[in-house]
Amino acid sequence: MNTTYKHSIYIFFFGIILQSCSIKKYIPEGERLYTGAKIEIKSDTTVKNIDDLKLELETVLRPTPNSKFLGMRPGLYYYYKNQKEHPGFLNRWLYKQIGEKPVYQSNVETFEVQEILRNRLENNGFFYSSASSSFEEKELEAFATYNLNVPSPYKMESFQLDSMPSPLYEDVKIATTNSPLSKDMRFDLSNLKLERLRIDSELKNKGYYNINSEFFIFEADTNQYNNKRFDLFLKLKAQVPKKSTVPYQIKRVNVYPNYNLKDTLTATVERYNEKSYHQDSLFFKLKHLDKFITIKEGDYYNPQTSKNTSRRLSTIGAYKYINIQYKEIDSLLSDSLGTLEANIFLSPLTKRAFRAELQAVTKSSNFTGPNLAFTYSNRNLFKGGETLNLSANIGYETQFSSGQSAGLSSLEYGVKGEVIFPRVISPFTINDDFFEYSIPKTKTSLGISYLKRSQLYTLITGSALFGYTWNANRYISYEINPISVNYTSLGSTSDEFEAILEDNPFLELSFEQQFISGLTFSFTYNEIGKSSKNIQSFLNGTLDVAGNSISLLAKEETAGAAKTFLGLEYAQYAKADIDARFHYNFGKDKQQTIATRIFAGYGLAYGNSDVVPYVKQYFSGGPYSVRAFRTRSIGPGTYNADNDANSDSTFFDQTGNIRLEANIEYRFPIFSFFKGALFIDAGNVWNSESNPTFNGEDKFSSNFINELGMGTGFGLRVDLQGFVIRFDLAAPFHDPSLPKEERFDFRLDEPVLNFAIGYSF
Helix, strand or coil, X not given: CCHHHHHHHHHHHHHHHHXXXXXXXXXXXXXXXXXXXXXXXXXXXXXXXXXXXXXXXXCCCCCCCCCCECCECHXXXXXXXXXXXXXXXXXXXXXXXXXXXXXXXXXXXHHHHHHHHHHHHHHCCCCCCEEEEEEEECCCEEEEEEEEEECCCCEEEEEEECCCCCCHHHHHHHHHCCCCCCCCCECCHHHHHHHHHHHHXXXXXXXXXXXXXXXXXXXXXXXXXXXXXXXXXXXXXXXXXXXXXXXXXXXXXXXXXXXXXXXXXXXXXXXXXXXXXXXXXXXXXHHHHHHXXXXXXXXXXXXXXXXXXXXXXHCCCCEEEXXXXXXXXXXXXXXXCEEEEEEEEEEECCCEEEEEEEEEEXXXXXXXEEEEEEEEEEXXXXXXXXXXXXXXXXXXXXXXXXXXXXXXXXXXXXXXXXXXXXXXXXXXXXXXXHCCCCCCEEEEEEEEEEEEECCCEEEEEEEEEEEEEEECCCCEEXXXXXXXXXXXXXXXXXXXHHHHHHHXXXXXXXXXXXXXXXXXXXXXXXXXXXXXXXXXXEEEEEEEEECCCHHHCXXXXXXXXXXXXXXXXXXXXXXXXXXXXXXXXXXXXXXXXXXXXXXXXXXXXXXXXXXXXXXXXXXXXXXXXXXXXXXXXXXXXXXXXXXXXXXXXXXXXXXXXXXXXXXXXXXXEEECCEEEEEEEEEEEEEECCCCHHHCCCCECCCCHXXXXXXXXXXXXXXXXXXXXXXXXXXXXXXXXXXXXXXXXXXXXXXXXXXXXXXXXX
């Protein structure tokens, strides 16, 4: 990178920082910039946890002063710059990103803040408090201080339940036995509101369909005491409707498996497991659909049961809308019990769908070309919610580069069939009620593909899978595949490819073991996008173990040689991955994010294998990895393909059985559905046992930190309601393939453009 160019960049950013300091000249005459406020509390000696009280009171201080960064106020600076007649594109853009309107001393209504502080103190039991305020004024700045006199708080002597109609009184009494309100507890209005909500929730779960937390009121009586004590009473407001004071029982459950808004609801009715199913013709087999419905006749109303039923039905994948409605049967209302009719309306998706996809694929080593994919889906194959997916694809790629490999091309065909059952298919009985949150799905698939790499080889690959996937709760999901089989047949090979294998025994071994049969297990905790928390996390752990079960049936045909199963040499290995991510959301409407990711993976070959199969090895670099390097172009270790005499053919070599990566990315909005990002990536792959071909350059050691490929860049995202098209431009600044003294070099003139669908992490 040109030194003068580097200096220009540094001067540009340094100038922006200096300019953001010079805001005093913009402050209007007679105004002072409000720089914040503090609270000073003078309290009775009996008041405890003053610091916690102060933290709570500080949350109501208004207004919020302009933010600072390293002692400067860049947001305020770009507000003033944007007020010019011609602010310029950069100033307008920076104002939109970080600009803030100025907050002056005249904007501070101290009397209103004092009143809010006194009110907040009373809500916390500190009645008869007083507040005053003052300003510390400088030439162009003003700082406020609020002085509070806080007496000892009022504390509870007893908590009593007032009279209520039966059976509500008995159920509220049971609910209050677990109340957090206790003797000597300080009066706290927020705790009382939470207690009303807790009691309301418990009553709803007991069938009180029409209850509302607003029907209850707390009253504090201090008349019997002169030492700041009070008796607390829970009462029912006057004129609460009778139907709100009794629980409701479900009299009838009606299910409409094929509901359409135009339906007149006069379909044939069939009773099954104490539910009425309404459908003119068989759309969904009742024995399968019934398992998803946890609402039962004779049970009391429970909103959690309704949510559970709705969630279970939505996981089938055959329905577009699930609508559960309750209808009160007023004629059966008594002084102690109400009656409901539950109606479950299920609107199906279009049963059959066909999708065609044309993609422009860019892969490692500059392989580029079109890929055409077709998918046919049937969402209710056997009238039990089964989903059939049949897919076919054809792709052509050619390599645009200089050297011997220029003009290399590949042609790939593939077909795959997949059937997903929304239930457990197993040789032994599994009670679906064990899975409270959702019923597991059974996945089965068969696929075959043909790949012809010109001038090198042809490859036929077959795969089969049988497994289960389910959600344990909103955030945790599991996937286990007890049967996972892959078979690869290396067909005709060229002399050039044979020479590559001959020069690299490790690579040859990884292609020899063509039969992989094992078990895979995956655990995922994902709250990203599902939680309102500022800090969200994601954790995925995967275990892949192959060859252990079939080794019991294998035989050794030649002494000292690898064992075979059905005449096929099989692979035996264990592989484990951990992928951890953390997102910190901040700014206006939490539209800005600091996203981080750490990935670690290790594969161990043992028993029948000396090397982890090539298709199961790790690689680093690319749009979902270290974006400043092309796919598979980092490592292993410090290996440099450019120094290899056969570098034009080393596309196969840059893999390993160990992988470490770390990423950090700042995401921010630009305009409408356009979003931007700044990021830094680091990663590499290694071998635990060195490949003799690499002369020890690929082996993992304690010096791995200095062998990470690192890069930085910026990106543009087109986010269309969750569908993200991503462009990332990145350049390397640490290349482990170079000599130690040359590794740190920001090669801004050698950027890599990545195009991908979806966020990288």
